[in-house]
Amino acid sequence: MPERIVYITDYDYKRLGLLLESMNSVPQNRRNDLSCLENELESCRVVAPNEIPANVVTLNSRIRYFNLNSKEERIVTLVFPSNADLSKGRVSIISPLGAAILGYAEGDVVVWKTFSGRKTIRIEEVIYQPEAAGDFHL
Template identity: 45%
Template sequence: MADREIYVTKFDMDRLVELIEGLRLSPKANQEHLDLLEKELYRAVLVEPHDIPRDVVTMNSRVSITDTESGEQMVYTLVFPSKANIADNKLSIMAPLGMALLGYRKGDIVKWTVPSGVKKLRVDDIIYQPEAAGDYHL
């Protein structure tokens, strides 16, 4: 995760803060991941769902990304933990990569830390964004 400006809808912010608060009560929750997500959220520019730019990764967005080092291309849908299923390319917001993608825009380079170092991924496209499609309930 980097210091670049990110955008989060007020609707997503409310749901994510509620998620963090609920998970903080669980002894099994990874508190470090919760702290990272909270840090990302509180540096975000908050916007109304109907005002979010169409090229921003929001919750339930389907995005294509490329590992800038290996050239590997991936497509993920960013989801809440209860909907996560990596076999279906549904990436949890609580996964480090999910946290790293939230709020970034098409063309941005996203940095995130893995055990072997720092990975850089480029957001190639927002294939589906609920807000752009008028699906404000997702």
């Protein structure tokens, strides 16, 4: 099986790097679970916004996923922490789910660890992706 490529736009890459740097500079903001996002940034393929495939999850993307553990389907939007609101389906990029789905594409199965065990979802659809819509600076 070929290794999966995680795509991240150069714009998102820079903003996420600054976010992580800011969080890690304040001792009470340091979290061990951010290592997943840091690892993604270390191994991703950084591309221009107009080069990212339209089926890849980027910041501000709205997706539909199927939870293989609970057999439930959900629609969420991946956002920065300041815009997060679970009651409105806005998932923070620094949450375990948010960090896990960044850079994955439709059809991908995503697995990550949480305090309560392993979670597994399948990304069914990227309903809206800013880059595909020409919204390059959201």
